[in-house]
Amino acid sequence: MENKIIGIKNLHYSYPDGTKALCDINLEIQRGESLGIIGSNGAGKSTLLLHFNGILRGRGEISVLGNNLTDKNLPLIRSMVGLVFQDADSQLFMPTVFDDVSFGPINMGMPRQDVEKSVKKALKEVDMLVSIKRSSHHLSVGEKKRIAIATVLSMNPQILVLDEPSSNLDPKHRRALIKLLNMLEMTKIIATHDLDLISQTCSRVVLMEEGKIVSGGLCPDFLAEAASLC
Ligand SMILES: Nc1ncnc2c1ncn2[C@@H]1O[C@H](COP(=O)(O)OP(=O)(O)OP(=O)(O)O)[C@@H](O)[C@H]1O
Numbered sequence: 001m002e003n004k005i006i007g008i009k010n011l012h013y014s015y016p017d018g019t020k021a022l023c024d025i026n027l028e029i030q031r032g033e034s035l036g037i038i039g040s041n042g043a044g045k046s047t048l049l050l051h052f053n054g055i056l057r058g059r060g061e062i063s064v065l066g067n068n069l070t071d072k073n074l075p076l077i078r079s080m081v082g083l084v085f086q087d088a089d090s091q092l093f094m095p096t097v098f099d100d101v102s103f104g105p106i107n108m109g110m111p112r113q114d115v116e117k118s119v120k121k122a123l124k125e126v127d128m129l130v131s132i133k134r135s136s137h138h139l140s141v142g143e144k145k146r147i148a149i150a151t152v153l154s155m156n157p158q159i160l161v162l163d164e165p166s167s168n169l170d171p172k173h174r175r176a177l178i179k180l181l182n183m184l185e186m187t188k189i190i191a192t193h194d195l196d197l198i199s200q201t202c203s204r205v206v207l208m209e210e211g212k213i214v215s216g217g218l219c220p221d222f223l224a225e226a227a228s229l230c
């Protein structure tokens with residue numbers, strides 16, 4: 001069985017205003033791997049993550065579990081890749097926390113009786129079960145971040161893509177997130193400035209600069225080398 005879970009070849013992306021954000025990205029990610037993506041502000045980390053489930057569509061080739069990212073395969077790929085946005089407000093749009101966290105599972109056709117179980121499990125994992133009936137918009141920034149993570153965990157995706165998952169988390173919930181990430185067996189891709197989180201959760205890391213992947217290597221050696229560059 002092939003071990004590659006995501007393949008990206010010669011990916012280029014420019015935003016509609018002409019900003020070149022990705023330039024000739026080539027990357028392979030293996031099943032079960034935890035990959036960290038680091039790089040300075042504006043390096044292109046979030047832009048790259050938004051390609052993993054086709055929210056942005058650049059020029060080049062992307063395949064997920066052997067399926068090319070095309071219009072036809074988009075629903076299939078979105079059911080396999082769970083993406084947590086850098087900005088939690090972009091992820092939360094329903095009237096209540098329950099509605100937000102059940103949106104993904106309902107949308108991908110999970111049987112109703114399983115949806116509630118899955119929502120409660122995900123909320124428990126981020127320590128937010130007590131807020132199940134509240135409005136997501138009334139939560140604090142860090143609480144919203146944890147709900148945003150739950151909206152993806154509830155879908156039990158094969159690939160978990162997280163953009164700055166520890167931003168705005170208090171130390172206790174940051175530690176809990178690291179523990180949770182280490183317990184989850186799916187493939188993980190994490191973009192962050194939190195190098196300590198990467199060293200505790202990732203086996204490999206790539207460094208981005210000005211829209212390119214400029215280097216990469218195994219943790220912890222490469223991380224120590226790259227820390228001064230971003
Ligand atoms: N909607 C947009 N329209 C135009 N340019 C954009 C847009 N979003 C991002 N950019 C530009 O694309 C480049 C890459 O941005 P991106 O958000 O991917 O960086 P990042 O590595 O995630 O940075 P950060 O560490 O600040 O999150 C930057 O030059 C940024 O200004």
Ligand SMILES: [Mg+2]
Pocket residue numbers: 045046047086163
């Ligand atoms: Mg970003």
